[in-house]
Amino acid sequence: MSRTYKAIGINLKATLLGEADRVLTILTKEHGLIRAVAMGARKQNSKMGGRSGLFVVNNLLIAQGKTLDKITQAETLESYPGLGRTLKKLTAGQYLAELVLNQALSEQPQEDLFYLLNEHLGRIERSHDTHVLAHLTHAIFQLLAIAGVAPQVHQCCLTQALLKPDVSDPHWQAGFSAIAGGAVTLEALEHMQAQDLLLSARVRSTGGEYRATLAPTAAIAAAPPHRSPSPNMTINAVELAVFQQLAHAELSQPSISSPVWLALERLLRQYAQYYFDRPIRSAALIDTCFAPELSESP
Amino acid sequence: MALVEAKLQVGYCSVCGHLSAEPVCDICRAPNRDSKTICIVADSRDVIALEKTREYRGKYHVLGGLISPIDGIGPEQLSIQQLVRRVSQQKVEEAILAISPSVEGETTTLYVGHLLKPFTRVTRIAFGLPMGGDLEYADEVTLARALEGRRDLE
Ligand SMILES: [Zn+2]
Numbered sequence: 479m480s481r482t483y484k485a486i487g488i489n490l491k492a493t494l495l496g497e498a499d500r501v502l503t504i505l506t507k508e509h510g511l512i513r514a515v516a517m518g519a520r521k522q523n524s525k526m527g528g529r530s531g532l533f534v535v536n537n538l539l540i541a542q543g544k545t546l547d548k549i550t551q552a553e554t555l556e557s558y559p560g561l562g563r564t565l566k567k568l569t570a571g572q573y574l575a576e577l578v579l580n581q582a583l584s585e586q587p588q589e590d591l592f593y594l595l596n597e598h599l600g601r602i603e604r605s606h607d608t609h610v611l612a613h614l615t616h617a618i619f620q621l622l623a624i625a626g627v628a629p630q631v632h633q634c635c636l637t638q639a640l641l642k643p644d645v646s647d648p649h650w651q652a653g654f655s656a657i658a659g660g661a662v663t664l665e666a667l668e669h670m671q672a673q674d675l676l677l678s679a680r681v682r683s684t685g686g687e688y689r690a691t692l693a694p695t696a697a698i699a700a701a702p703p704h705r706s707p708s709p710n711m712t713i714n715a716v717e718l719a720v721f722q723q724l725a726h727a728e729l730s731q732p733s734i735s736s737p738v739w740l741a742l743e744r745l746l747r748q749y750a751q752y753y754f755d756r757p758i759r760s761a762a763l764i765d766t767c768f769a770p771e772l773s774e775s776p
Numbered sequence: 777m778a779l780v781e782a783k784l785q786v787g788y789c790s791v792c793g794h795l796s797a798e799p800v801c802d803i804c805r806a807p808n809r810d811s812k813t814i815c816i817v818a819d820s821r822d823v824i825a826l827e828k829t830r831e832y833r834g835k836y837h838v839l840g841g842l843i844s845p846i847d848g849i850g851p852e853q854l855s856i857q858q859l860v861r862r863v864s865q866q867k868v869e870e871a872i873l874a875i876s877p878s879v880e881g882e883t884t885t886l887y888v889g890h891l892l893k894p895f896t897r898v899t900r901i902a903f904g905l906p907m908g909g910d911l912e913y914a915d916e917v918t919l920a921r922a923l924e925g926r927r928d929l930e
Pocket residue numbers: 789790791792793794800801802803804805
């Protein structure tokens with residue numbers, strides 16, 4: 479006797495199973511991340527073909543199985559066909575899907591995350607192609623925020639001093655450090671760099687594990703590349719000013735120049751990789767597709 | 777499984793990447809095939825399927841997979857550079873992208889198309905409803921795609 483349950487979910491990942499099936503990883507409102515088989519989805523005449531595609535939102539009826547659940551009915555509510563119009567939109571969508579796969583929980587409702595992801599996929603779909611990077615960066619910040627790990631950008635993470643970027647001063651700078659939790663004053667950043675070992679030891683001690691004997695070089699060598707505490711970065715006034723706006727639900731300055739968005743995306747990527755302790759693989763394609771020479775052509 | 781074993785014994789064509797017992801495959805060596813047209817596919821199985829139609833008389837290029845950022849498969853893992861070199865150095869008049877309409881397929885199509893456009897005319901095969909299938913039985917995603925790919929009646 480198999481039990482069935484209903485869910486509304488968006489497909490985030492698909493892997494092939496056997497000759498004709500697909501295993502989908504789906505973010506559902508009701509049960510968080512689930513994995514379920516779409517039987518026969520790769521057959522030419524299967525109704526599951528289109529419905530099992532990435533970013534397709536379905537109203538699902540699912541049968542619980544011993545090892546894997548099975549989709550018995552699916553009715554499509556949304557499929558974001560416009561994402562497929564440009565490489566930038568497709569890449570941005572896949573980046574968000576990967577981030578959500580890193581942060582979503584299983585076996586509990588993920589309604590807020592579900593709505594947030596859909597909202598931002600819709601914005602990227604409708605966006606002008608030159609604003610895709612801005613919308614992507616905004617979405618990354620918002621996803622981190624809903625996970626409760628958004629970087630602190632209004633106050634220095636180390637001294638709690640208020641950070642007020644002076645956009646009229648081209649030399650104004652602050653620091654940014656994933657390990658510190660976000661923005662820091664330039665003095666704090668320099669201090670931190672000088673005491674790299676001390677800081678990493680302190681962070682480890684709050685994690686319940688104190689290993690002060692570890693030499694700094696060993697600490698960096700032992701960390702996987704996406705987790706390495708260095709490099710700490712600097713951030714200019716315009717970048718920080720835009721950063722401080724990203725917590726708002728609406729994006730206020732999508733048309734600000736793309737180097738700013740590129741810089742912020744890099745910082746958020748480094749930060750997200752540090753927090754989720756895994757690389758964001760889709761990001762490599764972001765580098766290719768938003769590189770200046772490619773983004774100038776249509 | 778059978779295909780994996782065949783690959784181990786057979787090897788790939790050094791020109792197009794299709795399965796071949798010889799260094800250059802039958803299709804690439806055929807003198808009567810049009811080398812000004814290259815059809816780009818993800819996998820050797822797609823070449824076999826297209827050959828069954830007996831409609832296509834050009835040559836092929838097998839990418840060896842699809843770009844799938846989430847799975848860590850980037851453009852550099854596919855034979856895209858070889859393709860660009862082939863198209864830019866030979867007198868190719870049309871590059872036809874024949875790649876499945878999934879997110880990974882679209883990503884690959886757009887990426888490769890973008891790289892080839894400076895050198896040649898780039899087209900893609902049409903996707904829509906299966907022959908003999910009733911419209912009312914088609915799924916919503918396929919129908920939406922078919923609508924998006926509509927064209928003028930000649
Ligand atoms: Zn060949």
